[in-house]
Amino acid sequence: MPLLLAALTMVIAGASLLGLRQASRAANGPAAVQVRGGPRYGLSTVGLSYPFAAAIAKGFSDAAARAGASAVVLDAKGDVQKQANDIDDLLAQKVAGIAIMPLDSIVAQGWVRRANAQRVPIAAVAALVGDPKSRAIDDVYPGLVALASQDEVAAGRAAGELARRLLPADRPARIAIIEGAAGFPEVEQRARGFRQALDAAGTRYTIVAAQPGNWTSEGGEAACQNILSARPDVDLFYNEADDMVIGCARAVRAAGSGARLIGVGGSKLAIASIKAGAVDGTVCFKPEALGALAFEALAGNTASSSRFRTYPIPAVTRDTVANCVGQW
The missing domain is CATH 3.40.50.2300 (Response regulator)
Incomplete structure (x- = not known):
């Protein structure tokens, strides 16, 4: 189903x-x-x-x-x-x-x-x-x-804004997207937000490939290997989940590629990889905050007048990764 x-x-x-x-x-x-x-x-x-x-x-x-x-x-x-x-x-x-x-x-x-x-x-x-x-x-x-x-579209936009800063400015950039899996609405939502951010900034780019990584490290590694074999000139891999960016990083290192790597999620492993320089950045999610927001809504907390409750989801790099404490 x-x-x-x-x-x-x-x-x-x-x-x-x-x-x-x-x-x-x-x-x-x-x-x-x-x-x-x-x-x-x-x-x-x-x-x-x-x-x-x-x-x-x-x-x-x-x-x-x-x-x-x-x-x-x-x-x-x-x-x-x-x-x-x-x-x-x-x-x-x-x-x-x-x-x-x-x-x-x-x-x-x-x-x-x-x-x-x-x-x-x-x-x-x-x-x-x-x-x-x-x-x-x-x-x-x-x-x-x-x-x-x-907000998954907003998460994609944050990733796109991060990518814009990492891409070459002197020519159209070559981008590959490692998607989650077919049928999941977040795949389209995160890709849509990503493109929105690049387009709004006037970034010159081409999506040269998009393959599913099935949300796993192994899937991300396999997808990036496949893309690099056909397009070794990729400038940046946008991975729609942090587990996939970890696998993609292995493929990039093995191929001797200089492609930049970004993910989504703010996992503990991704944060550690950013600190080590193996991944360029991610979008910081905070699941503990979601649990607290849900309780506060049930308990009648009126700090927010909106029935949709969320929190900031910034993109972080090695310079700012201290602002994202991995909660999962």
Whole structure:
């Protein structure tokens, strides 16, 4: 199911559960985490064994603790039916509010209606509710108190602004894009924002190749190897996820290429690679902030009047990488 797979690997992806796309799944993650004390709020997560999702859960639980509340975090383990059951469990427990990281954005519409019928506030985090092909990220589904997520087009623009500074100015630049995987809305959204930034700056460039890296390090390495064999003159690889940029860096080094490398996500490994000079830059995501934003919306925090809640996602290089602390 494309929608299920898209949510599972988003952000980025993101998804976006972009972080899920960028992370490797560990075995046997915990099924539930409860922090005791105060009013109880639930989080239905796609899978605590995914580092990005686990970071969102940490941000949610930490925000609850700061507010004198408790968090009940249920792990769907990548199973839509289990996630549906988890939401039923949270409603039966009469929690004060529920945040969902939906595995299936279409199926999640029914969960929102169910919570609304019981007058339980419900928010989405890291992935929108509704058809992602026709719904803009900031078009929050009716019945949700909020959606806390990244703006994937804005992430692409940040990557494009970074690329502009790295490209040669004396001739049209040759760019290759390492995409996520076919069918995921973040692939088009991040590419669109990337082009928007270059075009707005009047940058002269040509996209000489675009191949899927399937959100993994191995996929990114293979895609970059293939492109370099046909186009060894590539000036820059835009990788739509940090895991892919790590693999692409291996291919670039092996080929003796001088191509510049940028990613998206702000993973710990990407941050370390930027500090080491193996990668030129990335776009900084903060999954813990998403968890906190979702809790604050459920708890009635009115610091933001918008139902779409997000945070700055700057591009960082070796000079500014200290501004991005990897959270996954």
